[in-house]
Amino acid sequence: MVLDTLDVVLDVGGIYDPDRDRYDHHQLGFQHNFGHGFTTKLSSAGLVYKHYGREIVAKELKLDPEHADVERIYVSLYKNFVQAVDAIDNGENQYDTDLPPKYIINTDLSARVGKLNPDWNEDDSPEKENLAFHAAMQLTGKEFLQCLQRYATAWLPARAIVADCINARKEVDPSGEILLLEKFCPWKEHLFELEKEMAVDPTIKYVLYQDTRNKQWRVQAVSVVPGRFESRKPLPAPWRGLRDDELSQVAGIDGCVFLHISGFIGGNKTLDGALTMARKALLFA
Structure with a gap:
């Protein structure tokens, strides 16, 4: 089988085995989540982030992976970026209600990636699909790194300010x-x-x-x-x-x-x- 010859397999193969770098979530019985209090079922995106996200954050911040700031950003980046990808990919509703939404949002990351695919009445050859896939990689990678840098340069300093203000609240x-x-x-x-x-x-x-x-x-x-x-x-x-x-x-x-x-x-x-x-x-x- 071709998949057995590959170093890393994502989103296909029906196997989740991080020791072998197999990251699929479609198989029966798969119910893994990110942990840290999150219950959203992971997609392949979340699986990869769960195992490599901390290392990526540490490398971008030039900090030790055990540094407290790395852990804060690792968890918050999942909450505010990756989790939505997991939920949409797994068909999980954003709200616990049977009522239809009052309005539709079609500008999220998953929607924008989807729009890169050829329409039903356009050329859907493997070559076109491959071009769309690479465009999606560039779009997603750029937004992920932008979000990560924003957390490092703006989010963390703001957290320190709010913490100091909470400590001083009774002086106000x-x-x-x-x-x-x-x-x-x-x-x-x-x-x-x-x-x-x-x-x-x-x-x-x-x-x-x-x-x-x-x-x-x-x-x-x-x-x-x-x-x-x-x-x-x-x-x-x-x-x-x-x-x-x-x-x-x-x-x-x-x-x-x-x-x-x-x-x-x-x-x-x-x-x-x-x-x-x-x-x-x-x-x-």
Whole structure:
């Protein structure tokens, strides 16, 4: 059999045996996942990443494979890049519901790779398929490395900033439920993970940060879970949809700029004003 003569076999052959570099997931009884709390069944992409991803991350970061930052990026890159490929390849729904989605997303990586294949009424010769395969390799490899580099240069530094701000939260407000980002950075994913790791109780309800474009301050309500629009404690209903002087008068706080109709975010001209908005919001039932 030709497959027996190959050094590495991916996605065919019906065998998962990393000692022999056989990485297929189509055989009956295959139920392997990435571990680390993930339950999504692996595709061949996930299988390869599970066994070689840590080594790849370490090489790109020029760190020892046992370094804590390598492990953090290895797991997060699976969560935010590879897992979706596994789930789509295995036909796993994104949500546990029988309802149809409200909208369709056809711009994910798997969809873009699929669009590289010849259409049903085009030339589908082996030569064309091979060209499409190589184009898919270039597309996927480029995006994977871009994502990895972003985690190294932007994601990790942001995590350190959020951790420091969590440690200092009670200096901002004794409740510990208001987080001040003195320097804006991507904070949402880090906040949820760090709250668990640091056993934060009570959970953080509002995050304050400066809008660097207009130098105003934002008050953002933390969502109930990552990726959801519902907030743990939305900003007060009487303030929602109001702006400027009207909002300042209703809230009893100088310098108010706006409050979104959904109550997930508001703004003030100053940090003191934004902090007062968050403190008053905590008191609303």
